[in-house]
Amino acid sequence: MEARHLRYALALAEHQHFGRAATSLGIAQPPLSTQIAALEREVGERLFDRTSRGVFPTAAGEAFLARARTALAEMNRARIDAGRAARGETGRLRLGFIGSALLDPLPGVIGRFRRTHPEVRLSLQELDSSAASAALLAGELDVAVGRGSPRGAGVEDLVSVPIGEDHLVAVVSVVHPFAGRPSVAAAQLAGEPLVVSPDAANSYLRRLFGADPAVLDGAALARDIHTIAGLAACCAGVGLGPNRMRMIARKDIWFCDVEPRFRLPDLQMSFRVTDSSPVLTAFLSVVRRNCASVGTRLDALLARHPAATERQPGLGAS
Template sequence: MELRHLRYAVAVAEHGHFGRAAEALGIAQPPLSRQIAALERELGVVLFERVARGARTTAAGAVFVGRARRVLGEVDAGAAEARRAARGEVGHLRVVFIGSALLELLPSLLARFRGGHPAVTLDLEEASTRRGGAALLGGEADVAITRGAPRGKGAEGLSAIPVAHDHLIAVCGLAHPFSGQRRVDLDQLRAQPLIAAPDAEEPATAHAIRSLLDDARRAPATVTRARDVHTTVGLAACGVGIGLLPSCARAAARADTWVLEVEPALPLPDLVLSFRADDRSPVLDAFLATVAVHCPDTGRHLERLGRPHTREVSEQ
């Protein structure tokens, strides 16, 4: 018994006539009649009564056709689901990201991806750059968004593309003498108590800040370590010191704080999206294609890696 035999039986039952069923199936009537007769012999039951004006199901035929419809429905649903999975429209994607990615990049990117792929389950985890890289390298994540590319054993097997650029800014409370200024220079910063993320959370940014503020002629600045961007901004609002943040943190500024540019400008390590180079999951490809649309500068990077790019998802 083959699936076509089920389709033949359902067609005869629906049309109540061998000729009309054959026409709907796109085959001649004699082969259809022979296939139904062969199916009846295989089952050992009569499925259809041949009557003057056509055919009607027997009791056995009604039961068989009912089951056949359910089987064909499951087969068609499975085929449709398989095609959707091949297009990356269903499945599961594990994304680990640093908190500052939530300030500008992720809200609109995830909304765009969810809009085009509502059946994909996103498993999202906020983590430090170090933890995010380790999760990707350890197979606990499919995508990592970190400050700078992940490092460590196995990093050579990763593909990493920049998705956002940042530079250093400073934030202070409204009562601070710097409030109202547009800019602050390094000498001014070195003389102030500072607030920054712990080295373990943002090692690349912490290194850049240390290099910027290093001056052998002066005592090192006092630095209060804050857990995240919002804590840094909150402590600055309380007058604890000057918060040092990536420029995307402007989105987290409060009414009781003031944001200043730092001179000279200090580019910070890029916000980088990384994934395993040998991961050819359709869901990952769909996510990367959305990234290419959402962050146009990434398209050329992805194309060099042989991954999806904007032309493939222009319908999004």
Template sequence: MELHQLRSFVAVADGMHVGQAARRLHVAQPTLSRQIAALERDLGVELFSRARRRLALTSAGEVFLAEAREILQRADKAKRDAQRAARGEVGTLRLGYVQSATYDALPRIAGPFRSQSPGIRLDVQAMTTLRQIAALRAGTLDVGLLRPQQPSARKHPGVLDGLRTSVLSHDDMLAVLPAGHPLADQDRIALADLRGEAFLLYAAEAGSSGYDVIVEACLRAGFMPDVVQHPKDAATLVALVAAGLGISIMISPGPPIDPALIAFRPLADDLPTWDLALAWSPDNPSTALARFLTTQGLG
């Protein structure tokens, strides 16, 4: 049983006229008749009654017609879906992002792409830069929002070889203070002024070097930071600072929050900026990735 036989059967059943169905299908009438006969032999039942030279569906034909219509509809849908997938209109885009991209870059990129490509499911996951690079190489991640020039990446020569990147921003580090903190009135904060403060910093997770950079900067300013807690994410970190449990340093931009609770202030010290970039493998055949890159002007 083949799809063209089902189409022939449905066309004849719709009009109960072989000649009209043959013209609609652009085939010769004898060819259409042979297709119907072959279908009946395959099924082992008669689909049409031909008494008095008038076509009518048999009881088997009536049941088969409903099933044939559904099969053809599903086949047509499968064809359309395959064509849409080939054009990158459906599928899944696996996107990794560093914590510092959560509140600006991620929604700025993912939101418009989701609106422009509603058939593509976005699978997003917070990952350190080095984990993203490994996943991009392994093909388990399609695109990453990462920090290609962060110290942990620089410590691994060639770690980005073979991957393509597009820098989105150059981000500074900020002091995060409770709004009522005495230093919150200053336009810029010197690290030395934070001596004696309780610090809330992300844990020194493998593949993330922000912790080390902050500690080294504090040591250069003449003190070892007193780290009292290691929040898991930016939202928790800022909430704990607002609650008065300590101060922090994080990569800009900070999360949106009531300025009556939190003050973000640039640092006066000479600290490195942190590039934020999109990264992907040119060997990744994903059509969803190709469509994403096109929407970002990178295709």
């Protein structure tokens, strides 16, 4: 039994005449009669009464037709669902990110993705950069956004693209001696209690205090940029973080540039090179439209990873 047999039976029930039903189906009458007879043999029941007044469903036919309508409707929904899944309109995306990415650029990316793909289940988890990389490598995330390139065994299986540049700033209470200054020297920071993220303390800030790395040993650790700003407001220390922290709206803190300007590792978006998920393709398309210059860099990276090149045509879709 095929879908066309169900359509034939429904058309015959609607038109109550073999000729009219055949015309509506775009086939000749004899093949329709043959197919209906074959369907009745397969079902093992007479589905239609052939009378001089027309062709009418029997009781068995009515029961069959009710199920046929449901079956065809389900088949149509299955076709639609398959197409939507293939276009990345349904499914799941697991995204891990560091907190500062929620200031920029993730609000624009996530907001647009939510609007254009409302039926994708978006799982969001704040993680530090090393934890996000580990979760991505373990298959627990589909996309990770962290500071700097992922590290660890298996990173050769990831694609990473920069999605944001930034530099270091200091944040202090408005009653701190640094308040009101446009900038503060790195050497001056060495004599202050500091508030930093664990990621920063264990990696790139070591370069800032290269002459005296012990400066960081007593620093207060706060994973979230809002916590860094909050502790600075409490005079717990000088907070150090990305310039995008200036987007935090508080009247009790003051931001200073760090001199000489200290560029932070780029925000990097990473995903597995072998991940051919249509949902990931759709997400990358949104990233390309929202993050300046990411598109060409992402295409260039994918070009060097043959396993992912089949994804490229979908990335440029608008």
